[in-house]
Amino acid sequence: MSSNKNALIRYKTLDKCLKNKYKKYTLEDLIDECSEALFEFEGKESFVSKRTVQLDLQNMRSEKFGYEAPIEVFEKKYYRYSDPEYSIHHISVNENDLKAMNNAVQILKQFKDFSMFKDMNGVIQKLEDSIHSTNQKSIIHLDKNEQLKGLEHIDILYESILNKKVLKICYKSFKARESNIITVHPQLLKEYNNRWFLICWQKEAIYNLALDRMEEIEIDEKTEYIDKDFDADRYFGEVIGATVSETQRPQNVIFIVNSQHAPYVKTKPFHHSQEIINEDEKGTTFKICVQLNFELERMILGMGEFLTVLAPRKLKKRIAKSLRIANSNYQEDRDR
Structure with missing residues (x-):
């Protein structure tokens, strides 16, 4: 049992004793009551030390958890609430x-x-x-879309990660002609730009599977689960989005944003590595250190004419090509 849950059981037990008007409790009595309460919940002997109960009483008296319990010692040995109507369960809120x-x-x-x-x-x-909540309309709105394809798989994926279960997934990527059955060891659910992904271990590597490409999922009880102790912050630390290359190193991406739109990029950085390297009347020049991936290109293209990539040359050429193709699409519309 977690230490936090142990503490809650002790506080609840102490509260019951301190508000009991018909019995006097010494410190030793309180220790025994806490030990017995933990035994009932855990099913095994649980000795609570004198120091632990003294700290619990001190915490209940203090503002630490908002209790400020009126605990007093009377006849120099017995503990009780000075206010007989008090209970930690009746804390008033303003x-x-x-x-x-x-x-x-x-x-x-x-x-x-x-x-x-x-x-x-x-x-x-x-x-x-x-809290007698009213039916007032929400004044904070979070972007979500419950109709996204693949959301029906979240429950089984979540439970499989939690319970460390291997999965067999019928998966069809956008490039594949037919579906394939793959056996994976799920490690993490990742959401990016309103799309969900399963990060999993499969055949000695970490893979990223989109939930909207999953057709069927079943638990593989025969295969032993491999827990990679996955560190999401570290794994995604050098990318924008959810696509990570095991072989590619991050590169310095340098781009300039015109003066009108630079404040948006300043206040909502593309990446945690973002820094300003120059500012003038033309705009602000930024630098980020990331892997070159699909999500980075989509983010840059989303800024349209307001952003220009300066380096690396490879990325600059790819963005220029995408913009030429987009421009030609509109040229064809004019020729019709």
């Missing part, structure tokens, strides 16, 4: 607290129809009931 909690509920409600968060429905309802 109007600002209620507003903050209500705003949090409005945000959570945006996820309650999402299959991945379906188990949250009851929790959200309880929160609404307990």
Whole structure:
């Protein structure tokens, strides 16, 4: 059992004892009660030290968890609440607290129809009931699309990662003519630009599989799961998006954004490595250090005429080619 859960059980037990008007509790009694409560939950002997209970009482008295419990020692040995009506479960909250909690509920409600968060429905309802949440419209809107193809697979993928299960996935990439059955060891679910991916270990390498290309999934109980102790921040640290090359090194990508649109790139950097290397009347020159991938090109092309790639030469040529083709498409429209 986690230390946090142990602490919650002890606080709940101490609260029950301290508000008991018909029994006197010494420190030793409180220690015994906490030990017994933990035994009931864990099913094994759990000795709680004197120091632990003393710290628990101190924390309950303090503002640390918002309790500020009125704990007193009477007759120099017994513990109780000086206010007989007090309980840590009856903590009052002010109007600002209620507003903050209500705003949090409005945000959570945006996820309650999402299959991945379906188990949250009851929790959200309880929160609404307990804080007397109103039916006010949300003032924070999160970008989501529950109709995306592949979202129906999230539950089984999530559970497989959580429970360390190997999967057999019927997968058809955009380039393939036929579907293939692949056996994978799922490590992480990744969302980028409203599209979901499964990061998995397969045949001695990490692969990125789009959920919208998955046709069928089943658990492989016969194959032993390989846990790669996946570090998402490190793995995606040198890329924009979800496409990572195991062999490509990151490169310095230098680009200039005109003065009108430079503030948007300053306040929402393309990548955490972004830095400004020059500013003048023409615009702002930025540098990022990333792998060259599809998502980087899409981001650059999305800025259109407001951004010009200066380096590396390979990326500059690819962007120029894409823009020439796009321009020719519109030239054909004019010729019709």
